[in-house]
Amino acid sequence: MIDVKHVTKRFGEGQTAVTALGDISLAIPEGSFFTLLGPSGCGKTTLLRLIAGFELPTEGEIALDGDSIGHLAPNNRPVNTVFQSYALFPHMSVARNVGFGLEMLKRPKAEIEATIHEMLELVQLGEFASRRVDQLSGGQQQRVALARALAPRPKVLLLDEPLSALDLKLRKGMQSELKRLQNETGITFVFVTHDQGEALAMSDQIAVMSAGAVRQVGTPEEIYTAPQSRFVADFIGDTNIVNATLLGFDGDKAKIRFGEGTPLTVQTASTSLTPGAVHVALRPETIDVVDEGSDRALLRGAVVDSTYFGAGSQMLVRLDDGVDVHVQVATSRAIGARVGLECDTSMLHVLED
Amino acid sequence: MSSATHIPPTDAATSLHAAQAARARQVRRTRLFLLAPALGIIGIFGLFPLSIALVYSLLEPGTYGGVEWVFSFDAYVQFLFERDIFDDTLAFNSAYLQIFGRSFGLAITTMIGTLMLGFPVAYFIAARPPEQRNFWLFAITLPFWTNLLIRTYSMLLIVRDEGFVNLMLMKIGIISEPLEMLYTDGAVLAGLIYSYLPFMILPIYASLEKFDFSLLEAGHDLYASRTQVFRHIIVPITRPGIIAGCVLVLIPALGAYITPELLGGGKKLMIGNLIALQFGSGRNWPFGAAAALILMAVVLIALLVSLRAGAPKEGGHG
Structure with a gap:
């Protein structure tokens, strides 16, 4: 030791x-x-x-x-x-x-x-x-x-x-x-x-x-x-880091929402963050693409790029606030198409800066 | 159909063989042609003078210098024996052997002295950042820009009775009488070490320059002390440089002429002075030539023996 x-x-x-x-x-x-x-x-x-x-x-x-x-x-x-x-x-x-x-x-x-x-x-x-x-x-x-x-x-x-x-x-x-x-x-x-x-x-x-x-x-x-900080999330693998609003804490979980969406209870690196704008980590493999109008969609944006790699495709979706998100999908959507992104909220993770 | 197909296989082989032989001859000629300048220089400036020395050493001395064209072995005999002027009997005479011994002793001491001083200096330079090394190398080679004779005279001015060192020491009050430093073996040794130090530093530096200093950390990491790292890692890796430096210092130091003459006052003869004397006031050219050849033979043998002994032995544990 x-x-x-x-x-x-x-x-x-x-x-x-x-x-x-x-x-x-x-x-x-x-x-x-x-x-x-x-x-x-x-x-x-x-x-x-x-x-x-x-x-x-x-x-x-x-x-x-x-x-x-x-x-x-x-x-x-x-x-x-x-x-x-x-x-x-x-x-x-x-x-x-x-x-x-x-x-x-x-x-x-x-x-x-x-x-x-x-x-x-x-x-x-x-x-x-x-x-x-x-x-x-x-x-x-x-x-x-x-x-x-x-x-x-x-x-x-x-x-x-x-x-x-x-x-x-x-x-x-x-x-x-x-x-x-x-x-x-x-x-x-x-x-x-x-x-x-x-x-x-x-x-x-x-x-x-x-x-x-x-x-x-x-x-x-x-x-x-469970990366704690933005640096770690960024350094390990191709994580997506998206903007969210921190509303408060519920025990050791954080309550956030994306844009004007419904409040979500997710994991957090720290319970001492000040409510307001925060960054949330989102692994590409945990994201599902749904229709824009679907009520399961947490985030919305447009497909700007798509790369085929055999087992599937990697799509780049630009969210409405300008942040780019990588998504892995089985069948890709046309470039320019509007999509909604859904993900298992237990995989979301609020980061320290 | 081409005619080539009609040639029986044996003829084809023969002509091929002939072509190869012609090609080989041409390669040999080209090689000889390209080697000619080097061979010419070695012949004219190396072998030819040596042959003259060899021939002269086997002749009799002329009365006013030069040689008499009479074959004689006297020059070599004179080196070890004294001929009685009355009855012509030979008696063993060690005077010239002593001169050889003294010269070797001084040259070897010079070599050891330059090694002790030169290795740390070379190491220091090699451990500098690359952009600083050239400055230090320049400082080391700077004395070469001045003639050796002038540098030796300056040395003489420094160490003589009214010289810089004595004046300083008397001013400070360490001594009341000037120390007698000039015309001692010490002065000659100091002069030789000063003159030949760069010849030791430069080859050792060359072998240290490529030295990977992370090997020192690896050695320490594997439980070697500083002394062990020096002995087991630094010395073996820089051995070629150390050997080259020793050879480059020992050989010219053996034949040194100016330094013992000026700083030793010619009181005690060195080989170089002895040889010079024979061609000058001694008027015994054959003996001078013989002494030079004997010196060369001894150096060659010593060098071969030491190189063989110093060759890297890589047995390992295998």
């Missing part, structure tokens, strides 16, 4: 100081696949480097299983990293790369040999032990980097966008491979990525970050179906 407590990281001094992380607190459960997700520059890599020990926090504390590690040098932390550029030692064979950590820990030779063998089998590179690293393909180098970081059996494995240099097909393969490795070893994985699809597919928990702050922590399902 990693406990990040009120960590702030500033680079530079005085006037020119840049705050990369501002007072972040985060609990990463032991043995989980935990993803730090956010756009570039959001501070996710800085947080990873703080856990690894390449940077020291300006303020705050990082604890691993209760022991404070925030100020230890990287070589004194039971934490290993898979680097974005792999950073394999070019002057060593694959086997020596994998055994380097154990060699530095002065483990017995027999144990090192056995672990190298075991790790290379684990990443399916058994026959490459004596190769030089520059004789390997990108995907193979990736596996060597993984084996090297796993060999010392760290308590935590940090992965800094390790799949970004691979092509799409390899990336898909490595995603399930990483998931398998995490299950087999039981080591806590902290995975940094800007790819929301990757994060949803692999993680036990996701922390969505932006501008040096954690915006939301939750399981992929929570993040996807």
Whole structure:
């Protein structure tokens, strides 16, 4: 279990100081696949480097299983990293790369040999032990980097966008491979990525970050179906964000209405919002298209675009207030046609800004 | 029907073979033609003078310099033995070996000194942002713009009894009498290190420039201390640069002439001075040529041995 407590990281001094992380607190459960997700520059890599020990926090504390590690040098932390550029030692064979950590820990030779063998089998590179690293393909180098970081059996494995240099097909393969490795070893994985699809597919928990702050922590399902803020809703998948009026609260639900329509009771990210104009998240796959005049229609607009993708069509509907909404339908309507949009009100979600 | 179809298969094979041979001959000729300038330069400026030196070393000295065209092995004998002027017997004489030994000692110390100073400097430059590196490289190569002789004379002005260093030290009151620095081995060593430092820095910089500094983080991450990262990662990867720097410093330092002459006051002979002396006032050209060839042979052998020993050994755990 990693406990990040009120960590702030500033680079530079005085006037020119840049705050990369501002007072972040985060609990990463032991043995989980935990993803730090956010756009570039959001501070996710800085947080990873703080856990690894390449940077020291300006303020705050990082604890691993209760022991404070925030100020230890990287070589004194039971934490290993898979680097974005792999950073394999070019002057060593694959086997020596994998055994380097154990060699530095002065483990017995027999144990090192056995672990190298075991790790290379684990990443399916058994026959490459004596190769030089520059004789390997990108995907193979990736596996060597993984084996090297796993060999010392760290308590935590940090992965800094390790799949970004691979092509799409390899990336898909490595995603399930990483998931398998995490299950087999039981080591806590902290995975940094800007790819929301990757994060949803692999993680036990996701922390969505932006501008040096954690915006939301939750399981992929929570993040996807119940985004708290407009930023998270926008960042995860192609959500539609529409305007509504907040009328008040009913317990932990919100009462809203679209335009002059009937009041609806829906889920909300917060019960401390001020009544008035709010944004509501609406996933494309939860929307049904009905006739404009239907009394089930919650929103009304005109079809402006339609794209056929085999299993159905994706339509773009421009609402009367000018907001564009993506809708997935089995049969598309003609461009220019007026339509009504209906959706399961339990899937609507009021957002914080 | 074309005539080609009538040619039996064996004839076709023969003509094909002939065409290939002609083509190969032409390729060989072109290659030789393109190599000619390089071969010519190596021949004229490398092999030809060396052959002259070899021939001269096997002749007898002329009374007023030059050589007598009489075959003799005396020059090589003289290197190790002294001929008694009365009974012509040979007695072992280590004077020239001592000169060789002193020169090697000084050259190796120079090499170690430039390595100790040069590596951190090269590392410093390589760790700068790319746009700043050129400035530092320019600063390193700046002394080359001035003649070595002038730089050595300036050095002489700095370290002599009434020189800058002594005046400063006496002004501050650390010493009352000037320190005798000029015409010591220390002065020669300082002069050699100063002269050859760039030859150490530049090749090491070249090997560090391509160095991926994330490897240092990877090393630390895998439980290596700073010393271990230096030993197991930085040194092996920059080894080619270190070897090149050592060779580039050691060889010219061995034959250095101006620096020991000016800063050492010619009090203790170095190989370079010994050889120069033979062609000058010593009037023993064969001996000078022999000494030069012996030096070259020793350097070549030392170089081959050290390169073989320093070749990367990649066994791994495989």
